[in-house]
Every structure is written in structure tokens, then in C-alpha cells.
Amino acid sequence: MSYCRTTLVEFNSEKDADEAHADYSKNAPSEFPEAEILLSTRTGPTSAVVTSVYPDKETAKKATAARNAIPGKSCTQNEKHRDASRRSDFKSG
Numbered sequence: 836m837s838y839c840r841t842t843l844v845e846f847n848s849e850k851d852a853d854e855a856h857a858d859y860s861k862n863a864p865s866e867f868p869e870a871e872i873l874l875s876t877r878t879g880p881t882s883a884v885v886t887s888v889y890p891d892k893e894t895a896k897k898a899t900a901a902r903n904a905i906p907g908k909s910c911t912q913n914e915k916h917r918d919a920s921r922r923s924d925f926k927s928g
Contacts (some may be wrong), residue, residue, distance in 0.1 A: 838892040842885045849880045856883060863887075863922065866902060871892050 846852040859875045867873060872888040889895040 838889045840887045840889075840895060844883045844885065846881045846883070852881050852883060859885065859916045867898050869898050880908065896918065 844852075846855060856875055857904070859873075863870075863873045863875070868878060869886060870887045870889055872886065874883045874886045878884055887895075887898075889898060891901075
């Protein structure tokens, strides 16, 4: 069964949101090659919903582990974008 991860993000500024969105668009496909769907939707000037869908939960876990092994990366954002976000709420299932 497919496994979905969704993150709701509120950035500190529109500029921070622009930079994070551009980074995700450019890098997510190579950072999460196992994902069946990668979607980043701007929901406002400083907010976004980021969704990834994997074939199953185990594949999603492996993708997170691989991402965490990259210096300066976390499972949802790189260090720069994590500092640029005021709040993020992570859901999976």
C-alpha cells in the first residue's frame, strides 16, 4: 500500500518560502528517487504543503535515512530552510 508524507510549513518570510520552494523543485527528485510523487504547493506567500508518496512505509523510511545521511540535511528540510521556517507540522500514513 502506498505511504504518504505531508509537511505543512510556515516560513518566516516570502523570500524564505521562495528559496525553499526553488530548492525543493530542483533537488527533491534526486534526493528522493524512490518517491512516486513529489509535490510542493504554495498555499500562501509564506506557507506551503509538501507531499511525497512512496510505494510503501519501508521505502519511505529508507528515503528518510538516506536523506539524513547527507550532511546538512534533515528528513524534511535542509538546515538553511529549517531555520527559515517558523513552524512545520509533519504527518504520515
